[in-house]
Amino acid sequence: MTFFxxxxxxxxxxxxxxxxxxxxxxxxxxxxxxxxxxxxxxxMYGNKALYAIxxxxxxxxxxxxxxxxxxxxxxxxxxxxxxxxxLTASIIAFFLNSSAYQAEYLRGAIxxxxxxxxxxxxxxxxxxxxAIRFVILPxxxxxxxxxxxxxxxxxxxxSSLSYIVGAPEIMAQAKxxxxxxxxxxxxxxxxxxxxxxxxxxxxxxxxxxxxxLKIPGTLSQARE
Amino acid sequence: xxxxxDSNSSNHVILxxxxxxxxxxxxxxxxxxxxxxxxxxxxxxxxxxGTGKSTLLMCINRLVEVDSGKIFLEDDxxxxxxxxxKIRQEIGFVFQHFNLFEHLNVLDNVRLGLIKVKKMNKEExxxxxxxxxxxxxxxxxxxxxxxxxxxxxxxRVAIARALAMNPKLMLFDEPTSALDPELIxxxxxxxxxxxxxxxxxxxxxxxxxxxxxxxxxxxxxxGGVIVEQDPPQVIFNNPKKERTKEFLNKLTKLYGKxxxx
Numbered sequence: 001m002t003f004f005x006x007x008x009x010x011x012x013x014x015x016x017x018x019x020x021x022x023x024x025x026x027x028x029x030x031x032x033x034x035x036x037x038x039x040x041x042x043x044m045y046g047n048k049a050l051y052a053i054x055x056x057x058x059x060x061x062x063x064x065x066x067x068x069x070x071x072x073x074x075x076x077x078x079x080x081x082x083x084x085x086x087l088t089a090s091i092i093a094f095f096l097n098s099s100a101y102q103a104e105y106l107r108g109a110i111x112x113x114x115x116x117x118x119x120x121x122x123x124x125x126x127x128x129x130x131a132i133r134f135v136i137l138p139x140x141x142x143x144x145x146x147x148x149x150x151x152x153x154x155x156x157x158x159s160s161l162s163y164i165v166g167a168p169e170i171m172a173q174a175k176x177x178x179x180x181x182x183x184x185x186x187x188x189x190x191x192x193x194x195x196x197x198x199x200x201x202x203x204x205x206x207x208x209x210x211x212x213l214k215i216p217g218t219l220s221q222a223r224e
Numbered sequence: 225x226x227x228x229x230d231s232n233s234s235n236h237v238i239l240x241x242x243x244x245x246x247x248x249x250x251x252x253x254x255x256x257x258x259x260x261x262x263x264x265x266x267x268x269x270x271x272x273x274g275t276g277k278s279t280l281l282m283c284i285n286r287l288v289e290v291d292s293g294k295i296f297l298e299d300d301x302x303x304x305x306x307x308x309x310k311i312r313q314e315i316g317f318v319f320q321h322f323n324l325f326e327h328l329n330v331l332d333n334v335r336l337g338l339i340k341v342k343k344m345n346k347e348e349x350x351x352x353x354x355x356x357x358x359x360x361x362x363x364x365x366x367x368x369x370x371x372x373x374x375x376x377x378x379x380r381v382a383i384a385r386a387l388a389m390n391p392k393l394m395l396f397d398e399p400t401s402a403l404d405p406e407l408i409x410x411x412x413x414x415x416x417x418x419x420x421x422x423x424x425x426x427x428x429x430x431x432x433x434x435x436x437x438x439x440x441x442x443x444x445x446x447g448g449v450i451v452e453q454d455p456p457q458v459i460f461n462n463p464k465k466e467r468t469k470e471f472l473n474k475l476t477k478l479y480g481k482x483x484x485x
Contacts, residue, residue: 119287120323120382124337124389125313134340139327215327217371 006186010177014194017173020087021198024169025156027091032098033148037137039103044110045132054103061100067161069093074165090162098155105147109140142213149206153199160195170194236263237298238393238424239284244293246279253279255448256293261393266425268435271445272471277428278320280445281395284426285315297392313341316386316394320402322378324370324385330357331366334385342389356384360414376407380414387418394418396427430475436460444468 001009039058042050061069074089084092113136121131163172174191178184239261246254253276261267269277282288284295286308295302297311305311325333331353338349357363360380370378379399386394396415400408412434419425419438429435435442435456442459444452444467452459452468463469 114321114323116319116321116323117325120317120319120325120385122287122309123285123312123315123317123319124385125309125341126337127309130340134336135325135327142327215371216329216369218326218369 001181001183001186003186003189006181006183007190009181010173010187010190013173013177014170014190017168017170018194018198020167020169021156021159024087024090024094024159024162024167025152028094028098028159029102029152029155031091031095032102035095035099036102036106039099040106040110041132043103043107045128058100058103061097062104066093066097066158067164069097070161070165086162086165086167089165090159090167094155094159094162098151101151101154102148105151106140106144108147109144110136112143113139139215142210142215145206145210145213149203149210152202152206156198156202157195237261237296238263238265239426240294240296241280241284242294242296244280244283244295245291246276246283246288247291253448254283254290257445257448257450258293259443259450259453261424261426263424264422265440266419266423266427266438267441267443268439269426269428269443269445270430270432270435270471270475271451275445276448277445278397281317281397281426281428284393284395285312285317287317309341313337313389314392316383316389316391318379318382318386318394318396318399320398322370322375322382322402324373324378324381326370329367329369330362330373330381333370333381334388337385337389352388353384356388357381359387359417360384361410374407375403376410379403379411383411383414383418392424394423394425396425396429398428398430400429400431432460432472432475444471446471 039054042054043058046054070090070093073084073093074086077084077089117135117139118128118131121135122128126134159169160171162169163175166172170191174187178187181187237260241257241259244254244257245252257276257280259267269280271277279288283290284302286302286305290303293303297314300311302308302311325336328336331350334353334356335346335349338344338352339346342349344352354363354366357366360383362377362380362384365373365377365381370381373381383399399415400411403411408431412431415425415427415434416438427434427439439456441453442456443450444459444463444465446467452463452465454464458464459468460472463472
């Protein structure tokens with residue numbers, strides 16, 4: 001079979017997988033982002049207890065492989081009676097994992113904002129929380145976008161790990177198609193091309209967003 | 225809250241600093257500072273770097289907490305106030321490095337506090353912001369962002385931002401020392417107008433021309449204490465302390481004799 005024929009005969013399967021991959025990645029990254037905000041703020045501005053909890057969480061998550069976390073959720077939880085579907089287990093594993101990384105990127109972005117910004121906000125009578133919300137975060141999130149793009153791309157590709165527990169995403173579909181027609185090279189090449197196009201497409205979108213949100217007059221601008 | 229005795233403004237105390245002490249890591253930066261500011265007065269604090277001048281200003285609006293001593297804004301004790309945000313609204317602070325909100329344009333920089341802190345509606349806030357921006361001569365720059373302004377313009381926006389909150393007292397922490405020499409004049413001009421309009425101002429600055437033009441008193445600080453506090457004529461012509469004379473000689477050598485205004 002030619003590559004074109006492979007594409008023709010398998011694109012429906014791959015498209016099904018594509019939706020799952022997108023759903024998995026987008027859900028995980030978005031939920032992970034909100035957890036990351038809580039973690040980063042706890043680490044930066046929280047009391048000792050909040051700091052310790054966030055720090056512990058981040059260290060545990062970053063210190064263990066994503067695949068191990070996924071296996072624990074999928075294979076170990078049933079032992080205590082919690083049975084998750086492959087997709088649910090994957091989403092949970094991914095957003096837990098991603099939240100730790102995003103929290104650290106966000107913390108870096110917050111730390112890069114000069115302390116004068118907080119002083120100025122407090123000096124006009126804002127509470128600390130108002131200062132964070134209206135002055136610090138709007139600037140920090142702009143600086144966070146490039147590393148967030150990286151994290152998104154990372155997660156998009158690593159979502160392929162969930163085929164191991166049986167979530168029907170792109171890799172799982174490719175494996176299914178290849179095991180029927182034995183055209184392993186061409187089918188996986190097709191999968192690779194899909195991932196590549198997804199990644200390239202999303203990085204363009206994020207580059208656009210980065211430029212749209214750029215503060216006029218500043219140099220922190222992605223290349224046009 | 226305390227609208228009483230507004231009538232005799234000449235003796236109306238706005239700020240009372242009583243025996244303030246502050247240490248950082250065991251090093252005592254402020255060793256018992258006391259002074260009073262009446263309504264409408266302008267005082268200028270001078271002194272060598274590392275003397276605690278900035279720390280003192282930060283203590284007054286509690287960006288830094290004092291170790292001991294008391295500070296009062298009119299009758300309210302700042303140093304023990306639970307609602308420090310309320311008190312900070314009444315004290316404008318102008319920073320050496322401007323600290324404009326980088327992600328907001330000029331208009332939003334000035335009206336953010338009005339909308340978020342004073343809970344004004346947008347229209348009312350805009351009117352006040354425009355009025356203050358006109359006062360500092362930047363009404364035609366409202367759409368620009370901080371990164372598009374010169375240092376002098378940034379500092380004037382920062383002054384407008386502080387004024388918009390309608391403070392009882394303005395603190396200036398070396399407002400011109402981060403500026404190119406040719407931009408200093410425009411900021412001092414705004415400050416002189418402000419002093420003449422009756423604002424109560426406490427300024428850390430080494431612009432002696434400014435001090436001579438508008439200061440009611442000059443406070444010379446060194447080593448965490450007030451060495452001398454006197455009207456400019458006395459400080460410049462007949463300082464009581466030898467150390468004041470030495471310091472002023474150094475300053476005039478460095479900056480020239482009162483070339484600004």
